[in-house]
Amino acid sequence: MTDNSKQYDAIILGAGGAGLMCASVAGQRGQRVLLIDHADEVGKKILISGGGRCNFTNAGTSAANFISANPHFAKSALGRYSAQDFIDLVERYEIEWHEKTLGQLFCDGSAKQIVEMLLEECKKGDVTISLGNRIENVSHSDGNFTIEHGTHQASASSLVIATGGASIPKMGATDFAYDLARQFGLKVVEPRPALVPFTLGGDEALFKDLSGISSEIIVSCEKRSFREAALFTRKGLSGPAILQISSYWNNGETITIDFLPDRTGDWLVANKKRKPKSNLRTILSTALPERLVDALLERMGIDGTIGARMADMTDKQLKDIEQQLHDWKFKPNGTEGFAKAEVTVGGISTSELSSKTMETKKVPGLYVIGEAVDVT
Numbered sequence: 001m002t003d004n005s006k007q008y009d010a011i012i013l014g015a016g017g018a019g020l021m022c023a024s025v026a027g028q029r030g031q032r033v034l035l036i037d038h039a040d041e042v043g044k045k046i047l048i049s050g051g052g053r054c055n056f057t058n059a060g061t062s063a064a065n066f067i068s069a070n071p072h073f074a075k076s077a078l079g080r081y082s083a084q085d086f087i088d089l090v091e092r093y094e095i096e097w098h099e100k101t102l103g104q105l106f107c108d109g110s111a112k113q114i115v116e117m118l119l120e121e122c123k124k125g126d127v128t129i130s131l132g133n134r135i136e137n138v139s140h141s142d143g144n145f146t147i148e149h150g151t152h153q154a155s156a157s158s159l160v161i162a163t164g165g166a167s168i169p170k171m172g173a174t175d176f177a178y179d180l181a182r183q184f185g186l187k188v189v190e191p192r193p194a195l196v197p198f199t200l201g202g203d204e205a206l207f208k209d210l211s212g213i214s215s216e217i218i219v220s221c222e223k224r225s226f227r228e229a230a231l232f233t234r235k236g237l238s239g240p241a242i243l244q245i246s247s248y249w250n251n252g253e254t255i256t257i258d259f260l261p262d263r264t265g266d267w268l269v270a271n272k273k274r275k276p277k278s279n280l281r282t283i284l285s286t287a288l289p290e291r292l293v294d295a296l297l298e299r300m301g302i303d304g305t306i307g308a309r310m311a312d313m314t315d316k317q318l319k320d321i322e323q324q325l326h327d328w329k330f331k332p333n334g335t336e337g338f339a340k341a342e343v344t345v346g347g348i349s350t351s352e353l354s355s356k357t358m359e360t361k362k363v364p365g366l367y368v369i370g371e372a373v374d375v376t
Contacts, residue, residue, distance in 0.1 A: 006152075006153060006154045006155060007032075007154070007155050007156070008031075008032045008033060008034045008128070008154060008155070008156040009026075009031040009032045009033065009156060009157065009158060010026050010031050010032075010033050010034070010156050010157075010158040010159070010160060011033075011034045011035075011036065011145060011147055011154055011155075011156040011158070011159050011160070012026075012033065012034070012035045012036070012159075012160040012162055013036055013037075013135060013138075013147070013159070013160065013161055013162060013163050013176075013180075014036075014037060014161070014162035014163035014164055014177075014370065014372075015035050015036070015037035015039070015042035015043065015129065015131070016037075016042075016043060016044070016045055016046065016162065016163075016164050016370060016371075017043065017045070017046055017118070017370065018162040018164075018369045018370025018371070019035060019037070019160070019162035019163075019369075019370065020035070020042060020043060020115075020118040020119070020121075020122060021118065021121075022160055022162060022369055023035040023122050023125065023127045023129075024118060024121035024122045024124070024125050024127065025121075025125070026125065026127075027122060027124070027125020027126055027127040028121070028124055028125040029125075031125075032126075032128075033125065033126075033127045033128065034127075034128045034129075034130065034154050034156065035122065035127055035128065035129045035130070036129075036130045036133065036135065036147065036149050036154075037129075037130075037131055038132070038133065038134045038135065038172065039131060039132070039172050040131055040132045041131065042115060042118075042119065042129065042131070043114070043115040043118065044171050044172065045164070045168065045171055046111055046114055046115050046118075047111045047112065047115060048111070048171070049111055050104075050106050050107070050111060052110060052111055053106045053107045053108075053109070053110065053111055054106065054107050054110075054111035054113075054114045055100075055104050055105065055106050056086065056090065056097070056105055056106070056107065056114055057083040057086050057087060057105050058083060058102075058103045058104055058105065059083065059099060059103035059105060060102070060103040061078065061082070061083040061103075062078065063075040063078055066375050066376060067194070067247055067248070067345055067375070067376040068350055068374050068375045068376070069189055069349065069350065069351075069374055070350045070351065070374075072355075073350040073353075073355050073375060074375055075355070076355040076356050077355065077358075080356075087105070089117070089121075090114070090117065093113070093117045093120070095107060095108075095109070095113045095114070095117065096108035096109065101228070102228075130149060130150075130152065132150070133149040133150030133151075133152060134149065134150060135147060135148070135149045135176070136148040136149065136150070138159070138180060138183070140159075140184070140363065140366075143157055143364070143365065144156070144157055145157070145158070145159035145365065145366070147159070157365050158365045158366075158367065159365060159366050159367070160367040160368070160369060161177050161180055161181070161348070161366070161367065161368045161369070161372050162368075162369050162370045162372065163176045163177045163180075163370075163372055164177065164344075164370060164371045164372055165177070165191060165343065165344025165347060165371040165372060166178075166191050166193075166338045166341075166344050167193060167194075167195075167338050167341040167342060167343050167344045167371075168338070168339070168341070168342070169338060169339060170339070173338070175191075177347070177348065177368070177372035178191065178347070178348065178372075181348045181352075181368070181372075184360070184362065184363050184366060185362055185363075186348055186349065186352045186360060186362065186363075186368075187348075187349040187351065187352055188346070188347065188348055188349060188374075189346040189347060189348075189349050189374040190346050191344050191345070191346035191347055192344070192345050192346055193246075193335050193336075193337050193338045193340070193341030193344065193345075194246055194247035194341055194342070194343050194344060194345040194376055195243045195244070195246060195247055195341060195342035195343045196243065196246045196335040196336055196337070196340050196341035196342070197233060197235065197236060197237060197238035197242060197243070197246070197335065197336045197340055198236045198237045198238075198242055198246060198249075198255070198332035198334070198335055198336075199235045199236040199332060199333055199334045199335060199336060200235070200236035200237065200330070200332060200333060201333040202333065204236075204330050204331075204332075204333075207232050207236070207237070207295060208232075208234055208235070208236075209291075209295065210232035210291055210292060210295055211232055211233055211234045212231075212232065212233075213231070213232045213289050213291055213292055214229050214230065214231045214232070214239060214289075215229065215230055215259065215288055215289055215292055216228065216229050216230075216241075216261060217229070217230045217241055217257050217258060217259055217261060218241075218257070218258040218261045219241045219242060219244075219245045219255060219256070219257050219258075220245070220255070220256040220257075220258075221245050221248050221249050221253060221254070221255050221256070222248060222253070224245060224248045225245075226240075226241045226244040226245055227241065227261060228240035228241035228244065229241060230242050230257070232292075235336060236332065236336075237332070243342065246335060247343070247345055247376060249332070249335075251334065252331070253331070254329050254330070254331055255329070255330055255331070255332060256327060256328065256329050257328045257329075257330075258325075258326045258327065258328075259287075259288060259292075259296065259325045259326070259328060260287055260288075260322065260325050260326055262287070263287055263322070266315070266318070266319060266322070267322060268280075268283065268310070268318035268319070268321060268322045269315050269318050269319060271283045271310060272310040272311065272313070272315070272318060275310060276309070276310055276311035277309060277310075277311065278309070278310050279308050279309055279310065280297070280302070280308045280309075280310060280313065280318075280321070281293055281294070281297065281308070283310065284296075284297075284325075296325065296328075300321065300324060302321070343371060343376050344371055344376065345374075345376045346374055346376075347371065347372050347373050347374040347375075348368045348372055348373050348374060349374055350373065350374050350375065352368075353368060353373065358373075
């Protein structure tokens with residue numbers, strides 16, 4: 001994949017998932033393509049995704065699963081290239097995969113298989129790949145884009161921004177895409193961290209003592225809800241359910257947790273009738289980890305939980321306790337930021353792009369794809 005020519009049909013900035021896919025398709029369509037990345041290897045985020053097994057798509061993918069200022073923007077792209085289309089590509093390379101919860105698809109082996117597949121697709125398109133060279137300057141004149149990268153210079157009539165969002169800076173993520181967009185007069189929706197743990201402070205600090213404890217919950221914010229595990233950390237809350245809801249949370253908003261998603265009706269009252277001599281802590285511990293039970297009861301101001309018999313509590317008291325556990329409200333004081341965020345919400349505004357081609361409306365030949373776009 002070497003080419004001494006400095007003139008190309010298309011130059012793609014960023015060799016992550018979006019850039020590799022774009023380069024391979026363009027190359028196989030007969031375009032002379034240069035793919036540039038400042039990292040020393042391609043697909044670094046792919047390699048760490050899914051715990052190293054790459055959650056490469058979701059069986060239930062639809063536009064409703066994407067976050068954007070324009071919730072309809074993703075419909076066109078998904079109509080042209082579906083999750084099944086990518087699954088078909090994976091299977092052509094005989095990469096074994098499995099489905100986990102909620103339609104998540106993972107490699108049986110390693111995320112390296114996906115990177116190797118995309119590199120092979122680029123090879124089929126005779127794509128030139130330049131790694132380890134920082135992009136020093138991008139200019140545009142007479143319908144041509146010129147890129148200075150390291151000691152090299154290259155030009156093309158089409159330029160694709162695929163340099164990703166701001167999440168996980170230790171992997172090399174930067175604000176490059178947003179700076180470049182502003183250079184070309186494109187609007188940027190303020191980026192913020194998403195799929196990120198919450199931090200807790202003040203009255204919520206009680207939960208810091210529960211570090212390492214996990215429990216299945218239903219978490220809600222505004223009109224969004226997710227049922228998965230929550231994990232208590234030294235700084236606050238994490239786990240799949242929390243990471244999901246964080247993408248929809250804005251600073252200052254209230255989060256609601258249902259700690260008893262499988263206990264409906266007057267569960268505690270029913271237990272009182274069946275086991276009047278049992279204590280409240282024992283009954284709650286059949287649904288939740290004991291340390292979590294103790295912390296929740298302490299927070300509710302319920303004393304003597306070890307010896308508090310169900311028979312000694314009124315039905316109303318038990319109903320109130322159960323209601324609080326179904327509807328526990330708190331306000332995070334923030335998140336762990338881009339350092340721990342798996343993705344970025346916000347980015348280059350979709351109002352600047354064609355939903356069919358991803359070409360910018362203001363600058364012909366300039367395209368934006370992947371996480372740099374305000375689609376998460």
